[in-house]
Amino acid sequence: MVKFHDRHLGVVMVVLGAAITGLAMVLPGPITGAHIAYGPGFFPSLLGVATMLAGLALAIRGPQADTDSDASDAEAKGRPRFVAPLLVLGSMLAYVYLSDTVGFLPISLVILVVLLMVGGMRFVSALLLSLATSITIYLLFSKVLMVPLPRGLLQPWAIWL
Amino acid sequence: MMVHILSAASELFSPYVMAVIFGSAVFGLFIGAIPGLTATMATALLVPITFYMDPVPAVAAMVTASAMAMFAGDIPSALLRMPGTPASAAYTDDAFALTKKGMAHVSLGICLLTSAIGGIFGALVLSAFAPPLASLALKFSSFEYFWLCLLGLTTSAFIMQGSPIKGIISLSLGLFVSTIGIDPVSGVPRFTFGAPSLIGGVSLVPVMIGVFAVAEILRFYAHRNPKLALEQVELKGVFTGQGRILWRERKAIAQGNVLGTLIGIVPGAGADIAAWISYSVAKKFSRKPEEYGRGSEEGLAAAGAANNAAVSGAYIPALVFGIPGDAITAIVIGVLFMKGVNPGPTIFLNNPSTVYGIFMAFLVANLLMIPLGWVAIRCGRVILKARLSILMPIILVFCMVGSFAVDNTVAAVGVALAFGVIGYFMEEAGIPIAPFVLGIVLGPLVEQNFLTSMMKSGGSFVAFFDRPIAAGLALVTIMIWLSPLLAFWRRRKLVDQA
Amino acid sequence: MTDRTRTFSRYAAGFLMAGSLLSASAAMAEWPERPVTLVVVAGAGGGSDYTMRLLGAELEAALGKPFTIVNQAQASGIVGYTTYTSAAADGYTLGQLSPIAQFKLLGQANFTPDNFTAIAQFNADPSAIHVAKDSEITDMKALVEILKADPGKLKISCGGSCNASWDIPFVSMLLDQGVDVTKLNLIPGPGSAAALQELAAGGVDVVLCSIPETTALAEAGIVRSVAVMSEERIAIDDSIPTVKEQLGKAYVGGTWRGIGGPANMDPALVTKIEGAIKQAVESEKFKTGMEARGFGVAWLDHAAFTAFLDSHFEETTKVINALKGQ
Numbered sequence A: 001m002v003k004f005h006d007r008h009l010g011v012v013m014v015v016l017g018a019a020i021t022g023l024a025m026v027l028p029g030p031i032t033g034a035h036i037a038y039g040p041g042f043f044p045s046l047l048g049v050a051t052m053l054a055g056l057a058l059a060i061r062g063p064q065a066d067t068d069s070d071a072s073d074a075e076a077k078g079r080p081r082f083v084a085p086l087l088v089l090g091s092m093l094a095y096v097y098l099s100d101t102v103g104f105l106p107i108s109l110v111i112l113v114v115l116l117m118v119g120g121m122r123f124v125s126a127l128l129l130s131l132a133t134s135i136t137i138y139l140l141f142s143k144v145l146m147v148p149l150p151r152g153l154l155q156p157w158a159i160w161l
Numbered sequence B: 001m002m003v004h005i006l007s008a009a010s011e012l013f014s015p016y017v018m019a020v021i022f023g024s025a026v027f028g029l030f031i032g033a034i035p036g037l038t039a040t041m042a043t044a045l046l047v048p049i050t051f052y053m054d055p056v057p058a059v060a061a062m063v064t065a066s067a068m069a070m071f072a073g074d075i076p077s078a079l080l081r082m083p084g085t086p087a088s089a090a091y092t093d094d095a096f097a098l099t100k101k102g103m104a105h106v107s108l109g110i111c112l113l114t115s116a117i118g119g120i121f122g123a124l125v126l127s128a129f130a131p132p133l134a135s136l137a138l139k140f141s142s143f144e145y146f147w148l149c150l151l152g153l154t155t156s157a158f159i160m161q162g163s164p165i166k167g168i169i170s171l172s173l174g175l176f177v178s179t180i181g182i183d184p185v186s187g188v189p190r191f192t193f194g195a196p197s198l199i200g201g202v203s204l205v206p207v208m209i210g211v212f213a214v215a216e217i218l219r220f221y222a223h224r225n226p227k228l229a230l231e232q233v234e235l236k237g238v239f240t241g242q243g244r245i246l247w248r249e250r251k252a253i254a255q256g257n258v259l260g261t262l263i264g265i266v267p268g269a270g271a272d273i274a275a276w277i278s279y280s281v282a283k284k285f286s287r288k289p290e291e292y293g294r295g296s297e298e299g300l301a302a303a304g305a306a307n308n309a310a311v312s313g314a315y316i317p318a319l320v321f322g323i324p325g326d327a328i329t330a331i332v333i334g335v336l337f338m339k340g341v342n343p344g345p346t347i348f349l350n351n352p353s354t355v356y357g358i359f360m361a362f363l364v365a366n367l368l369m370i371p372l373g374w375v376a377i378r379c380g381r382v383i384l385k386a387r388l389s390i391l392m393p394i395i396l397v398f399c400m401v402g403s404f405a406v407d408n409t410v411a412a413v414g415v416a417l418a419f420g421v422i423g424y425f426m427e428e429a430g431i432p433i434a435p436f437v438l439g440i441v442l443g444p445l446v447e448q449n450f451l452t453s454m455m456k457s458g459g460s461f462v463a464f465f466d467r468p469i470a471a472g473l474a475l476v477t478i479m480i481w482l483s484p485l486l487a488f489w490r491r492r493k494l495v496d497q498a
Numbered sequence C: 001m002t003d004r005t006r007t008f009s010r011y012a013a014g015f016l017m018a019g020s021l022l023s024a025s026a027a028m029a030e031w032p033e034r035p036v037t038l039v040v041v042a043g044a045g046g047g048s049d050y051t052m053r054l055l056g057a058e059l060e061a062a063l064g065k066p067f068t069i070v071n072q073a074q075a076s077g078i079v080g081y082t083t084y085t086s087a088a089a090d091g092y093t094l095g096q097l098s099p100i101a102q103f104k105l106l107g108q109a110n111f112t113p114d115n116f117t118a119i120a121q122f123n124a125d126p127s128a129i130h131v132a133k134d135s136e137i138t139d140m141k142a143l144v145e146i147l148k149a150d151p152g153k154l155k156i157s158c159g160g161s162c163n164a165s166w167d168i169p170f171v172s173m174l175l176d177q178g179v180d181v182t183k184l185n186l187i188p189g190p191g192s193a194a195a196l197q198e199l200a201a202g203g204v205d206v207v208l209c210s211i212p213e214t215t216a217l218a219e220a221g222i223v224r225s226v227a228v229m230s231e232e233r234i235a236i237d238d239s240i241p242t243v244k245e246q247l248g249k250a251y252v253g254g255t256w257r258g259i260g261g262p263a264n265m266d267p268a269l270v271t272k273i274e275g276a277i278k279q280a281v282e283s284e285k286f287k288t289g290m291e292a293r294g295f296g297v298a299w300l301d302h303a304a305f306t307a308f309l310d311s312h313f314e315e316t317t318k319v320i321n322a323l324k325g326q
Helices: A006-025 A042-061 A071-077 A083-102 A104-118 A123-144 A152-160 B002-012 B015-033 B039-046 B055-072 B074-080 B086-100 B104-137 B142-159 B164-177 B204-223 B242-248 B250-265 B271-284 B297-313 B315-321 B327-338 B352-385 B388-407 B411-428 B434-457 B468-497 C002-016 C024-029 C047-063 C075-085 C101-105 C140-149 C167-177 C192-201 C212-219 C243-247 C267-282 C284-292 C302-324
Strands: C036-040 C067-071 C093-097 C116-126 C128-132 C155-157 C185-187 C206-209 C223-228 C254-262 C297-300
Touching: A006 A042, A006 B164, A042 B164, A042 B434, A083 A104, A083 A152, A083 B204, A083 B388, A083 B411, A104 A123, A104 A152, A104 B388, A123 B388, B002 B015, B002 B055, B002 B352, B015 B039, B015 B055, B015 B074, B015 B352, B039 B055, B039 B327, B039 B388, B055 B074, B055 B104, B055 B297, B055 B327, B055 B352, B074 B086, B074 B104, B074 B352, B086 B104, B086 B204, B086 B271, B086 B297, B086 B434, B104 B242, B104 B250, B104 B297, B104 B315, B104 B352, B142 B271, B142 B434, B142 B468, B164 B434, B204 B388, B204 B411, B204 B434, B242 B250, B242 B297, B250 B271, B250 B297, B250 B315, B271 B297, B271 B434, B297 B315, B315 B327, B315 B352, B327 C047, B388 B411, B434 C185, C036 C047, C036 C075, C047 C067, C047 C116, C047 C254, C047 C267, C047 C284, C067 C075, C075 C093, C075 C101, C075 C254, C093 C116, C101 C302, C116 C267, C116 C302, C128 C192, C140 C167, C140 C223, C140 C243, C155 C192, C167 C243, C167 C302, C192 C206, C192 C212, C192 C223, C206 C212, C212 C223, C223 C243, C254 C267, C267 C284, C267 C297, C267 C302, C284 C297, C297 C302
Parallel strands: C036 C067, C036 C093, C155 C185, C155 C206
Antiparallel strands: C093 C254, C116 C254, C116 C297, C128 C206, C128 C223
């Protein structure tokens, strides 16, 4: 993958810094008391300006021979793939929106099976490994550490879980 | 006194308490080794379990679990480039760089032994000098904290590798992220865009899980990243050659012990800040600063000792004045109160055997760390042997459960997701991650202490230099800022003379 | 065993009916027939966590079903309050109900008494006024006089965020005594421990927080309590006079903890839960547990707690508006 062009990055940071500063400036003052000239927007707007200045410097300076960069690394990476990382993001999104209704066990099972199969495992072994992993994690966190992992669809069996 | 020590010893070394300590040790190692799950979380998760225990086993459990978790955070840091705790983040690049060179056993050995040394040093200081040091800690008001935090931010200049401009961007963005949520000074919600899940701000743990673990998982799936391909299949002897290394790095270790303990004593500054400051100081005074970030054994030794020393040091103000030194002792104080053991100067009179029990628990835990940590590292071999395509999905599930467990909300999983994407692109753009995390840790402290100081002084800056400790810290900070200028000036002069 | 069989057969039936047709009234008659979630709006290990766990343990022992404690401390507890007020009103998701009126007034969240069913209050801890040992402030009269002459003279730490349980009753008292509260120098901080540290370091003049939080520093001879804002002296340290003794008028306030649920809970269910809590609060184990850590047991039943919640909103509104200068 081509490394991000430093000039573009600089421009992005200038825009981001400007946005932060703008949003910070419109924050309301303290609601009560507080007899100082520095409101809730003071510190964030400083940070916004710092980001803008650094972005500007980057945009003007442009790319530099990065002493740190591992040439071999960049080459070995090749072109990035999109489907697999999107599956990871999708799994996390599914967890955020569905874990409460579906429950931890089913959703973690599905996520594990899918990602293990992406990694080249066959369905049956993926299923077995996922079952074992999900149940272990559930027992450990929910039973031993009392983290309230959602039961979801398995709620009616709550007494056994 | 002897009577109390003996009675404490007989309680501590009873089979029941030893079993509790052993169980908490295994638990702490496990929690610490999972990327993103912190020593603080290990302690918090123990609260319900210790609810019905006596004070000594309850506190021994927490002491053991937090010390073990602090070390175990280094294991995924070295093997997978995912720091297990924020305190490991300062030297993750060094630990992983050694692994890439086929020296995982060296980096893990240093981390293990210096952790134990740091923990024991802190515990000895705790046992011997708790009351006077706690009185010193009580001299810190918002002015002193402000300078201490600024000093912490300044140190990030030393841990930056590559472009300093990108380091500044990373630090600013980290500080910015820390301002999301209700501003504790004014009560105004900031940058929440009306989202109820943002009103509490973004917690450090899901962010850490995101920028380190999730980003690494994304990288793996995007590239089948050879950066992570473990070039070393067999882990060599963990203790081989450690005697020589430890002796060579004795100065760094001593520095880490002392700084770590001191920073631990200062309420509110814990192991994370200790590791960062100690690492930067080691680099600043190193003869080989160019090695830092590329596998410096010196940096590992200093920071590895510092974070465990800080864990012990934090108990000093906690026991003597009931004022927590860090997030872990804040929980422990609550548990002590629960058991009817009230921290305070009279704890030494009213509950001497509990106090000695705590001291001894520290020593036992940190000694136990060496064999158990060795076992944990041996288990870590599984990571080296397992195929990453199997490991990554499992780590992802742990990431989600871990984020959820911080505050018991799925919103934290969303935060981990968002910061996973951010961390991925930061790395692609060559922006270092460490200053970003440091910014999130220090942001609230810097801002709040600045604002409350201004409120107290009625807007006058003079007050920042009025108090002796504040003035001292200010002097150090400003000298560090000016040192590059001075060096530049001196060089110019030399050139002129030539 | 019968329990399990019953659960199983109900599941089988429920499965056929898309698993959701458990009628509300049937659930109520047998409350609790499955684990109950108790949301604590503070982190593990703190005072709220302790009292709620203590109560939860008693409820669990009495009712034979697990009471799961869930800590949701973010945003001063707003997240936790939101969790249980937006849950189903079936009695299986309850939570800690503590001072909440400030959130709406500060634009942080939209809670009104209508969002809650105030089931019962079990604890109240008075706010108290603390100074450094060598402070010139020896009694409340002196304190009020100083503030009347120059409201901004003293740096007063709120013992946490301002506009909260410790400073609201204090400001309310000053308002009544004729102090210009808009000019007060109220200093927020991350919590009472940090506030007391500031006091010891000489950073502030007065700290407002509860009595048990200061015992360690009082024993060390660093902090002195001037007065406590309760009707009568409190058991944990009866050498501390009340504000009433010193100013001749009772000013009472502080924090309190109760059990709340989402709005519109069935009255029969509320009565049932209220009864269970009363039984737990009266148990010997709960009482000694509260006493051991200096927490006051203060019982208010459903009706009294509901009325109290309204007066809490009134007082908080009055004080915050006064601070704003309205």
